[in-house]
Structure formats: C-alpha cells, structure tokens
Amino acid sequence: MANDEARALFQEATGLGLFQRHGAFEVHCNNCHARLSPAGDCSTCGLIGRPAAEMERRAEGDPGGVARVLRGAIAKRRAYRPVARKP
Numbered sequence: 001m002a003n004d005e006a007r008a009l010f011q012e013a014t015g016l017g018l019f020q021r022h023g024a025f026e027v028h029c030n031n032c033h034a035r036l037s038p039a040g041d042c043s044t045c046g047l048i049g050r051p052a053a054e055m056e057r058r059a060e061g062d063p064g065g066v067a068r069v070l071r072g073a074i075a076k077r078r079a080y081r082p083v084a085r086k087p
Helices: 004-015 052-061 063-079
Strands: none
Touching (some): 004 052, 004 063
16 A cells, blocks of 8 residues: 555554455345445445455555545444344
8 A cells, every 4th residue: 555544544444344345236234234335335334345455456546535435434433333122
C-alpha cells in the first residue's frame, strides 16, 4: 500500500473483521442481515464484501479512495449495535 494512513486503516479494518466475502448471489449481510449494496458492502454494520487483497491492490492506485471506504466502514462498525432479540 502506498499511503501510511490507508495502511493503518487497513490493519484496523482487518482487526475488526470487516473483510468477509459473500457468495455471488447473496443479497443480505451475514453479520446483521441487512441488504447489501451492489458492491457487496453492508451499509448497516460496515462489512466489506470484497477480499482484503482486492482492497490492497486498489490502494496502490488510489490510496485516498480506499482510505475513505475504510474510514466509513470502521465508523459504521463502531456505531453498529445489534438489535436485541425478544425472548
């Protein structure tokens, strides 16, 4: 990765477990069951549906864009609170 900020954000996102690939036809998040974006990302819990290697490759050419995606996903994960189930 070219940018130190993007590298630090990538490590934090990996630590939070944000990189989880979904199946080709999955439309709901495995973590929170919300509807996924066309890119496979979850707008509710911040899950990134692309592999970490792809994000690293993208960071080579656009570290600012990848850092923006990672910042947003990390903020969503930190703000996410699962809904309590009724007994």
